[in-house]
Amino acid sequence: MVKEELYITVPSVFRCPISLDVMKSPVSLCTGVTYDRSSIQHWLESGHDTCPATMQVLPSKDFVPNLTLHRLINLWVQSSTLRPGSDSPRLLVAKSPAISEVRAKLLMEKIESESCVDSLTKVAEFVSCSEENRRFIVRFGDSSEIIASVLRRKCVEIKALEMAVRILDLILSENGVKERLNKLILESNQENNFLSSIVLILQNGSLNSKTESIRVLDSIALDSESKRRIADSQNLISVLVHLLKSNDNEPLNDAVVSFLTNVSITRSIKSQLIQNGAVEILSNSLTEKSLKMLAILCACPEGRSAISSDPKCAAGIVERLLKVSKTATEDAVLVLWSVCCLRKDEKVKEEVVKGNGVTKILVVMQREGEGNVRMMCRDLVKALRAGCKDWTLGSYETRTTHIRP
Known part of the structure; x- marks a missing residue:
């Protein structure tokens, strides 16, 4: 039968401020701070002339044994250690915390x-x-x-x-x-x-x-x-x-x-x-951050050309148009406006119409009030109507079918 193991917490005063282990030979500097002998010797022999805990400059690097603390630690160790052969649970010192x-x-x-x-x-x-x-x-x-x-x-x-x-x-x-x-x-x-x-x-x-x-x-x-x-x-x-x-x-x-x-x-x-190939990669996962990136890239002709040449991009943007935050919706509208109104890409216009884009753009236009986004929505609806003879409002449930640019 395996004996039960119980962990005991070490009083903080028994731990060396440098190693955080229980001190075996506690010694005190002139600042009054006590360390384990091996730890403070290593500190001083490394060329330091300060007390590690207080960073006070030491007028003297001498240290003296802290006999009182040494006795207390010994008494604590003896009281926490069970005699061999005992059937009681085995006591273990709790693991020291992270470095000091x-x-x-x-x-x-x-x-x-x-x-x-x-x-x-x-x-x-x-x-x-x-x-x-x-x-x-x-x-x-x-x-x-x-x-x-x-x-x-x-x-x-x-x-x-x-x-x-x-x-x-x-x-x-x-x-x-x-x-x-x-x-x-x-x-x-x-x-x-x-x-x-x-x-x-x-x-x-x-x-x-x-x-x-x-x-x-x-x-x-x-x-x-x-x-x-x-x-x-x-x-x-x-x-x-x-x-x-x-x-x-x-x-x-x-x-x-x-x-x-x-x-x-x-x-x-x-x-x-x-x-x-950033446009194609962003089009595969149209997160809100991806829409922001596409809105930046569509500011240059190469970006608009890349977006237009990727059939998944415009369709994906239309699909996400009313499912993202207000800021991301504005980014999506900017991308569509750039390729439909600035670049005047007829294939993209067809993709937008197929995805019920006109209705969704009207919804965005209604809730935007005045401003650049509403103006871009107005331009988009005009461009989509002019470029696609068979355009119709889709079946998207909305009360905005009366809106006309």
């Missing part, structure tokens, strides 16, 4: 000098535990620069790159982090190595690390110059479009489309997207 703040400081210093996977993994676990831990890491020195430097180094194993990206993704929401990353990567002209590491993760990393990498990229694309420089570097557009085409992971695809929407600010970037 002091240990996190030591790991960050180690990461600054070498891209150690183990150190990065432990820091990633630390920042994922709580918002307080994330704030602590952000307040610690140049944490953003230290982690970003891992991605700027050469010949770093991909696991270390993934851990660095995970840490950055976790601390992005903290005050000032996005701005510091933008300055570190772009103003220092070191984006090439950084983006090369990101592309490597996008090509060979896990699904989670790919999603995190894209969120990090999105966070540093803060202005038109940074958006342009990021999008035009390292063949990034083709890599991202390939990601959209080759996987069906919704969080990853959402992150990719959001990023591409954010950086598609120049004719060159839009052309790259269109040439890499």
